[in-house]
Amino acid sequence: MRSTRMIAESPAADTAPVLDVTDLRVDFATLDGAVAAVRGVAFQVMKGDRLGVLGESGSGKSQLFLALLGLLAPNGRATGRALFGAEDLLAMPAQALRRLRGDRIAIVFQDPMTALNPYLRIGRQLTEVLEIHRAVGGGAARQAAAAMLARVGIAEPERRLALYPHELSGGMRQRVLIAMALLCEPELLIADEPTTALDVTVQGQILALLRGLALTQILITHDFGVLAGFCNRALVMYAGRVVESGPVRTLFRQPRHPYTQGLLHAIPRLDHPARQRLATIPGQPPEPAQAGPGCAFAPRCASAVGRCRAELPVLRPIGVDQTVACHLADG
Amino acid sequence: MSALLEIRDLAVAYAVPTDGIWHKPLELRALDGVSFTVASGETLGVVGESGCGKSTLARAILGLVPAAAGTIAWLGRDLARLDRRARRALCRDLQVVFQDPLASLDPRMTAGQIIAEPLVTHAPELGRRAIAELVARAMVRVGLDPLQLNRYPHEFSGGQCQRIAIARATILEPKLLVCDEPVSALDVSIQAQIVNLLVGMQDELGLALIFISHNLAIVRHVSHRIAVLYLGRLVEIGPAEALFRAPRHPYAKALIAALPIPDPDLELARVAPALMGDPPSPLAPPSGCAFRTRCAHAVARCAAERPVLELAGDHAVACHRWRELARPEV
Numbered sequence: 232m233r234s235t236r237m238i239a240e241s242p243a244a245d246t247a248p249v250l251d252v253t254d255l256r257v258d259f260a261t262l263d264g265a266v267a268a269v270r271g272v273a274f275q276v277m278k279g280d281r282l283g284v285l286g287e288s289g290s291g292k293s294q295l296f297l298a299l300l301g302l303l304a305p306n307g308r309a310t311g312r313a314l315f316g317a318e319d320l321l322a323m324p325a326q327a328l329r330r331l332r333g334d335r336i337a338i339v340f341q342d343p344m345t346a347l348n349p350y351l352r353i354g355r356q357l358t359e360v361l362e363i364h365r366a367v368g369g370g371a372a373r374q375a376a377a378a379m380l381a382r383v384g385i386a387e388p389e390r391r392l393a394l395y396p397h398e399l400s401g402g403m404r405q406r407v408l409i410a411m412a413l414l415c416e417p418e419l420l421i422a423d424e425p426t427t428a429l430d431v432t433v434q435g436q437i438l439a440l441l442r443g444l445a446l447t448q449i450l451i452t453h454d455f456g457v458l459a460g461f462c463n464r465a466l467v468m469y470a471g472r473v474v475e476s477g478p479v480r481t482l483f484r485q486p487r488h489p490y491t492q493g494l495l496h497a498i499p500r501l502d503h504p505a506r507q508r509l510a511t512i513p514g515q516p517p518e519p520a521q522a523g524p525g526c527a528f529a530p531r532c533a534s535a536v537g538r539c540r541a542e543l544p545v546l547r548p549i550g551v552d553q554t555v556a557c558h559l560a561d562g
Numbered sequence: 563m564s565a566l567l568e569i570r571d572l573a574v575a576y577a578v579p580t581d582g583i584w585h586k587p588l589e590l591r592a593l594d595g596v597s598f599t600v601a602s603g604e605t606l607g608v609v610g611e612s613g614c615g616k617s618t619l620a621r622a623i624l625g626l627v628p629a630a631a632g633t634i635a636w637l638g639r640d641l642a643r644l645d646r647r648a649r650r651a652l653c654r655d656l657q658v659v660f661q662d663p664l665a666s667l668d669p670r671m672t673a674g675q676i677i678a679e680p681l682v683t684h685a686p687e688l689g690r691r692a693i694a695e696l697v698a699r700a701m702v703r704v705g706l707d708p709l710q711l712n713r714y715p716h717e718f719s720g721g722q723c724q725r726i727a728i729a730r731a732t733i734l735e736p737k738l739l740v741c742d743e744p745v746s747a748l749d750v751s752i753q754a755q756i757v758n759l760l761v762g763m764q765d766e767l768g769l770a771l772i773f774i775s776h777n778l779a780i781v782r783h784v785s786h787r788i789a790v791l792y793l794g795r796l797v798e799i800g801p802a803e804a805l806f807r808a809p810r811h812p813y814a815k816a817l818i819a820a821l822p823i824p825d826p827d828l829e830l831a832r833v834a835p836a837l838m839g840d841p842p843s844p845l846a847p848p849s850g851c852a853f854r855t856r857c858a859h860a861v862a863r864c865a866a867e868r869p870v871l872e873l874a875g876d877h878a879v880a881c882h883r884w885r886e887l888a889r890p891e892v
Contacts, residue, residue: 287751402840430611430612430841431820432816432817432820432835432836432837433611433840434820435836435837436835436837453750455750455824456821456822456829458824459823460823460826460829460830460832479826480827483824494750494751495824497753498750498754498779499754499757499783500823501779505782505785505802505803506784508762509754509783511751511755511758512754515721515751515752
């Protein structure tokens with residue numbers, strides 16, 4: 232299978248990263264003071280990568296990318312550096328970022344019903360993208376929109392252009408959003424839980440569609456199954472920080488961080504005996520407001536020692552091409 | 563094993579308003595001709611995609627929606643014929659845990675009041691002291707600190723709220739607990755805690771579970787038997803292990819094949835999506851077999867004749883062609 236090979240081969244080392252993020256922080260000003268949602272995240276995305284970002288609610292995985300796109304809530308503030316090519320997304324004027332968004336960087340959100348405007352026909356919403364970014368309108372835009380709908384697997388595309396979002400099924404709407412994202416042939420596609428709201432058989436179809444795109448992609452997910460089938464590399468986030476990163480196969484075969492290990496053991500698997508006690512991670516993720524000096528995972532970690540509670544572990548290289556933020560992990 | 567709950571030919575219909583006041587509302591058959599039993603102490607998993615009738619099934623069993631046809635019998639007695647008092651008494655034996663833990667708890671009641679409420683309603687003869695003792699015991703059983711008795715739901719996390727809901731549902735020691743997507747709103751690391759809790763309580767109290775979820779891996783983990791619904795119809799029901807190992811209905815096969823596997827090598831070997839298209843509208847189900855429009859094996863008979871649930875051993879399937887499809891050369 233060609234797509235498999237494309238994933239397996241790591242991007243050439245001589246090319247510059249598509250996206251290079253260093254020390255990204257996101258803070259929200261609240262009545263109770265500043266709350267840190269992302270606490271210093273660094274990663275690179277190479278051309279052709281399919282990077283998975285795995286985390287539970289509150290891990291900061293969504294805010295991280297909203298920050299890159301300038302879509303934080305008004306009380307949110309992002310600092311750090313995010314080089315997209317030669318430009319720093321975080322230093323860019325809002326207007327320039329607006330031009331970039333939907334053009335060179337596209338995003339697909341989780342819920343296709345709220346991401347589409349219920350009052351506008353599909354055709355209008357698609358052609359608008361081309362009008363704004365490419366100054367293409369009229370028949371040419373409609374033609375391009377219909378061709379794109381056909382490419383994402385929608386039958387009778389001309390007829391569908393006249394429909395409203397509520398007249399489409401959930402899977403169909405997600406295809407429309409993907410078509411919209413692809414219209415300007417972006418260099419980077421960010422998909423935030425693109426299949427979480429969909430049924431499992433429809434999820435398979437959408438993932439197959441995304442997998443068929445020769446495009447650098449970032450997939451934000453909480454689902455190890457989706458991650459396994461889609462990404463070549465992944466970051467695991469916990470409480471606003473990356474706790475582990477590496478090639479997906481290595482993360483599954485040899486997870487280094489106790490949190491990654493715990494998550495992998497906590498999911499019921501079809502090849503394990505039923506009704507046995509699942510391994511669990513005790514407790515729950517910390518509130519973003521509360522942060523001690525040490526490792527954020529220490530209160531839930533079975534192997535935590537004194538040092539874990541006192542000193543923040545930094546992300547360091549381990550094994551082949553893997554990084555981990557844990558005092559106790561050894562290569 | 564005697565049947566605790568016996569459902570026969572159950573149909574539930576909703577009226578869907580149409581445009582204009584002169585048009586008759588359309589009838590949506592959310593469930594159509596569903597039959598199965600639940601034995602005491604067992605877990606019946608119910609799986610299917612959105613719109614298949616999973617939640618309607620839970621609501622019908624709980625008496626929250628009326629049956630349009632068919633019967634639901636509890637220990638041999640038809641629930642529709644029970645008078646108010648008998649129905650109320652039944653609540654002791656039949657309890658529910660819903661998906662959204664925060665929405666199913668009254669925000670103005672403390673955890674202690676919420677957990678005590680079934681006792682106050684159904685066992686008013688108990689004194690305050692006895693109730694307090696039972697509440698404390700129930701909290702410990704579900705892994706909550708009894709010192710948090712006076713806290714309000716918003717002071718708890720999602721997983722803890724689900725523990726409160728489970729404590730409330732089990733304090734009367736019911737015979738059957740209906741769980742409608744009990745872990746779907748929770749994070750992965752919390753899901754396993756709640757699944758362990760439910761399985762552990764089942765073993766301890768001997769209660770039967772109807773476990774409704776769209777998460778096949780979790781359903782397979784907790785269930786003794788599994789029922790697969792498609793567009794309001796029961797297409798297959800059988801022992802969990804056999805159903806996963808050798809599903810008989812083409813839809814059950816597709817559903818299991820579509821499940822993403824947390825293993826990169828297996829996932830990358832995946833060739834094509836298991837199933838194309840979306841389920842048809844339940845307002846206009848296809849003639850004959852409801853699945854035939856998406857089924858790769860459909861023939862003329864599938865459009866003409868609705869397949870009945872055919873029992874072979876302890877495993878039943880509603881498909882005209884399952885026997886020939888089960889042969890290895892197909």
